[in-house]
Amino acid sequence: MNIKKLLLKVSFVWGLLLVSSPLLYAQDYTFQVLALDGEVLYMKGEQWQAVELGQSLLVNDVLRLEENAYLGLAHRNGQTLALDKEGTYEVNRINAKVGNRAPGVASKYANLYVNSLKNANAKTANVSAERAIDKSRVKVFLPNSVDVFNDEVILRWDNASSLDETYEVKLKNMFNEVILVQEVKDTKTVLNFKDKKIANERMIIVSVNSVDFKEQHSNDYGMKHLTPEEAAPIARELKELKLEITDQQSALDKLILASFYEQNNLLADALTNYEYAISLAPDIEAFHLAYDQFIFRNGLAN
Structure with missing residues (x-):
């Protein structure tokens, strides 16, 4: 083997080591x-x-x-x-x-979740003391517009001025017509996109207001349920992820699922999985903190 070929071979192997070294280090x-x-x-x-x-x-x-x-x-x-x-x-x-088992999709999203924890700044780390919401409005923990993958999502809001109120959750179509109203004595509700009143709507507009104090109301939030064609690539990876998760009812597995949805910019689905995690381990404060960190990380408390 001549010198030129030897140098090329050494360079190639060194290049492979450089490319693979982050993966080796990560594992x-x-x-x-x-x-x-x-x-x-x-x-x-x-x-x-x-x-x-x-x-x-x-x-x-x-x-x-x-x-x-x-x-x-x-x-x-x-x-x-x-x-x-x-x-x-x-x-x-x-x-x-x-x-x-070799690392796969679950490992990928566990790593991404941990990276989000490591990148959290001091404000995020003290979220319980940092929340400050305009007392004249209801704040729904959603971006102004959001895509939704699953049929069921949990919607939560915060109202700093009251601890015990009845709320109206209004769903409107794109023509601003009210198509569904839920009355709840809580600060969360479940939306089911298979409900016949909204199943055929391409986009729904969600708002929340206090029944007793009409001046306390939220902004409007657009929610679009993905079509089967739009959902297909996400569904393929999600299927692979769920095959790797040993217990889909584990609160920790719900954090990994939340990470999956967050990375795919499906924030309502991610929030829903944080809700599932909390419901599975209500006495573990770590899951409540994880929920708050997600809200602040994605600017949903502003």
Whole structure:
């Protein structure tokens, strides 16, 4: 082999290493922290230090959960695991209980979720203290216009001036005609796009107002249910993702599904999966925090 060919071969191999190195580095961890509640520690050197949200855990790490603590993990292959019993855990022993499946779609969206946690700024990290809503209006947690993939979405709103009111949720068509009204004594409701009153509408306009105080009302929000043709490429990847999720009723898996919808700019579907996560683990504050972080990350609290 002459020198020129040898140099070309070396350059090619080096190029492959450079391209693949981020992937190799990304898979260097064993678990990533998706959700965290209470006091969870890990051994670093000879000292116990606090585990952080979004942290990567290595195979030789040792964990300690104090009383009432909760730790939600995603394995590098995308499988999720929750620890909620007080005690000490060796990561290599936890790893041995997880299957040898290669990383796939679930791993991709778990990584994207963790990256969103790591990129959260100080304002997002303190969302519970930062919320400030105009007292004269109702704020629905939606962008002005949003595409919807699933037939069912959960709609939530916030009204800083009242804790116990009755609300009207009005759905109008593109001609500004009211086609459906829901009355609810809560700050959330479920919209079903298979409802015969809205099933054939290309676009619906949603607004919320207080029944007792008419001056307290939301803006109008446009919601468009994707056609089968528009939904097809999303449905294909979603099917693959759901095949990899071991338990679709897990609150942690709902976070990964929420990440999938967020990355596909389907924010109403993402919010719905945060709602599902909270309903599956209502006493775990980490899922309420994840919901708030999503709202602030996407500018839905303004």
